[in-house]
Amino acid sequence: MYMMVISSALALCAGAAGAAALQIPLLSSHKQAPIQVADEPKPLVNSSALQDLISGDRLMVRAKKMFEIAKLGEDEYNHPTRVIGSAGHLGTLSYIYETILQLGDYYSISNQSFPAVSGNVFESRLVLGNEVPKSAAPMGLTPPTKDKQPVYGALVLVENEGCQPSDFPDTVGGNIAFIKRGTCPFGTKSENAGLKGAAAAVVYNYDKDPVAGTLGTPSPNHVATFGLSGAEAAPIIKKLEKNEYVDAIAYMDAEVNQILTANIIAQTTEGDPDNCVMLGAHSDSVAEGPGINDDGSGTMSLLEVATQLTKFNVSNCVRFAWWAGEEEGLLGSDYYVATLPEEENMKIRLFMDYDMMASPNFAYQVYNATNAVNPNGSEELRDLYLDWYKEQVLNYTFIPFDGRSDYDGFIRNGIPGGGIATGAEGIKTEEEEEMFGGKAGDWYDPCYHQLCDNLGNLNMTAWVVNTKLIAHSVATYARSFKGFPKRTASVASAAYENEIKYHGSKLFI
Structure with missing residues (x-):
């Protein structure tokens, strides 16, 4: 094998990269007779x-x-x-x-x-109009909302699938991007939303099912991002396509380490x-x-x-x-x-x-x-x-x-x-x-x-x-x-x- 063989207890770093390695003790309570x-x-x-x-x-x-x-x-x-x-x-x-x-x-x-x-979401909440969607779920490796406080704004429908910065209208700045799932990774959609100044993002499914997704490799431009089922997104999309105003509240207390x-x-x-x-x-x-x-x-x-x-x-x-x-x-x-x-x-x-x-x-x-x-x-x-x-x-x-x-x-x-x-x-x-x-x-x-x-x-x-x-x-x-x-x-x-x-x-x- 080409990898280094270690001869004593496993040495790992449990904290941030670059911190001193911790020596992991063997679990002395676990005893087993020789096999042969x-x-x-x-x-x-x-x-x-x-x-x-x-x-x-x-x-x-x-x-x-x-x-x-x-x-x-x-x-x-x-x-x-x-x-x-x-x-x-x-x-x-x-x-x-x-x-x-x-x-x-x-x-x-x-x-x-x-x-x-390693990501952890401690608390989250999404309100769209007067509804709290049951299917709303934080994306894996999502960052928190600003200062880990609720953010308020208009829900802005994004063109296409949000895979290009040009898909996001200028009005998304300070508001909450509403993005269709598909074509490119969720992390790309969240990053593009962040580059346009969005306060948060919601990725909705193209079918009725919920979205349990991950943003993948962290980016400094990622914003707090939720997944939403197509079933709960459908009536909201109809309103937005008619240029009806839908307000939104997004809250995420999360960390990515x-x-x-x-x-x-x-x-x-x-x-x-x-x-x-x-x-x-x-x-x-x-x-x-x-x-x-x-x-x-x-x-x-x-x-x-x-x-x-x-x-x-x-x-x-x-x-x-x-x-x-x-x-x-x-x-x-x-x-x-x-x-x-x-x-x-x-x-x-x-x-x-x-x-x-x-x-x-x-x-x-x-x-x-x-x-x-x-x-x-x-x-x-x-x-x-x-x-x-x-x-x-x-x-x-x-x-x-x-x-x-x-x-x-x-x-x-x-x-x-x-x-x-x-x-x-x-x-x-x-x-x-x-x-x-x-x-x-x-x-x-x-x-x-x-x-x-x-x-x-x-x-x-x-x-x-x-x-x-x-x-x-x-x-x-x-x-x-x-x-x-x-x-x-x-x-x-x-x-x-x-x-x-x-x-x-x-x-x-």
Whole structure:
């Protein structure tokens, strides 16, 4: 591996970029017996044998530990959280590092620190005319209104989609811009509004649904920005198009901070280093809750598979990754891939993403990654998941491969990818209720990005099933890449790029 290997406790910076690094202590309360006597011969990894070692009891022990770690965030956030920059996230990194460290020399451990942005909205309110829209929601990484006080003004309809400064009339100065979603990133719209002197901005949807978006990379010209559903925007647009006056009040108490955080990478010391199986989960939660399913479940599944894999030899190297800053917009995985030298990029034969493995109202979801749109090999990975579910006589469903998780940077940089999930805020259909049980009409995870994403938010059946599938995927490719396409120096197709409206959990266009 080209990254620096660290030999002691993980050193990270928890404050602003450039501050002195904090030494993160190992969690001494977490003890684990050695997995295997060092000189005992090990068999070549076998899928069935590795799957048999996956235990719901062991996963739940990890979950309880993870929730205790999330409580470290209570002093700052008044509730458990593992958001980047919090004590809960630093504790998570320490736990991951210690767990791998205890496995001896089976893995080399590396730490990749990187600058990140962390946003938090403490309070917000939007009033349009005499209405308080129910769908109004702050954009991710939005700045506050001036002096963190309410701003008042006329609502000004912006031409086109606000992707050019010329779309904004001079009358937007000191007022609140009303901008249609589409064509360009939300951050561009907010920046253009700020350049024209707008006091705040509202981006409304072109269909009836709400907009849960992010401004992305901060700009000094961004203004406090809300998303609004097309359904609530429609009657307002009619008034504005008739040149009727609509007054507005916008209030945002928010902050956007620059911090340092880190990815943790663990790679087997054995196995062909030029042919690596790579898989990842994100170590952080949103600020609103402890994130025990999102993505504590994926984080812990990888830790358990990494632990049990030490009982076997591997033919190809296996590289586990725990990404930071996923909830802020795939920051860690993007940084990792962007800084990979081309030679190192080509050593990764495929990347597997495991985000949300235990949603309570679950469906067994497989990313519909095809070779026609994605790097060659993505479809073979997809089919490995399908074949396994079929062998287990389990139903499955396809979900869009649309940039919502950490696979995105890999696909954009020519690395085949895919993964599985159990669902987030999407609505379970009646057909899926017949296929998987649960309740049609409800979210797959009713506690998605909320405080209640705690120990009670885990479906153990789904979690164990999918952790076994993770084990199967690791064992299959750690044993052999026979029949799997060779890497080529390709990038994502234009078709993939055109489909991507997400960058992480939030829309960015």
